[in-house]
Amino acid sequence: MKLTLRTLLAYLDDRLSPVDAREIGQKIARSPFTTELVDRIREVKRRRRLSTLDRSQQMIDSNLVAEYLDDQLTPELVARIEREV
Numbered sequence: 592m593k594l595t596l597r598t599l600l601a602y603l604d605d606r607l608s609p610v611d612a613r614e615i616g617q618k619i620a621r622s623p624f625t626t627e628l629v630d631r632i633r634e635v636k637r638r639r640r641l642s643t644l645d646r647s648q649q650m651i652d653s654n655l656v657a658e659y660l661d662d663q664l665t666p667e668l669v670a671r672i673e674r675e676v
Contacts, residue, residue: 594618594625596673603632651675653656 592598592611602615619625634673651672658664659672 594622597662599625599629600632600660603629 592614595617598607598611598615599619602612602619605612606631609614619629655664655668655672659669664672
C-alpha cells in the first residue's frame with residue numbers, strides 16, 4: 592500500500608485493515624519526516640482551540656476535501672488537489 596496523506600489519515604483514524612495498518616505503520620517508522628508529521632497531526636488533534644485561516648487565502652471546497660478523504664474522486668481531481676495543497 593502506498594503511503595499518501597489519505598492513507599496516513601486513514602491509518603490515524605483506524606480505518607485501514609490490520610494488514611494495511613501494519614504496512615503503513617512500518618513505513619511511518621522508517622521515515623523520520625513521516626514520524627514527525629504524525630506527531631504534529633496528533634498534537635493538533637489534541638488542541639482544544641484552533642485558529643482559522645485568513646479569509647484572503649484561497650481555499651478548496653470542503654465537500655471536495657471530504658470526497659478526497661473518502662477516496663471518492665477521479666484520479667485527475669486527486670492530482671489537482673494534491674498539487675494545490
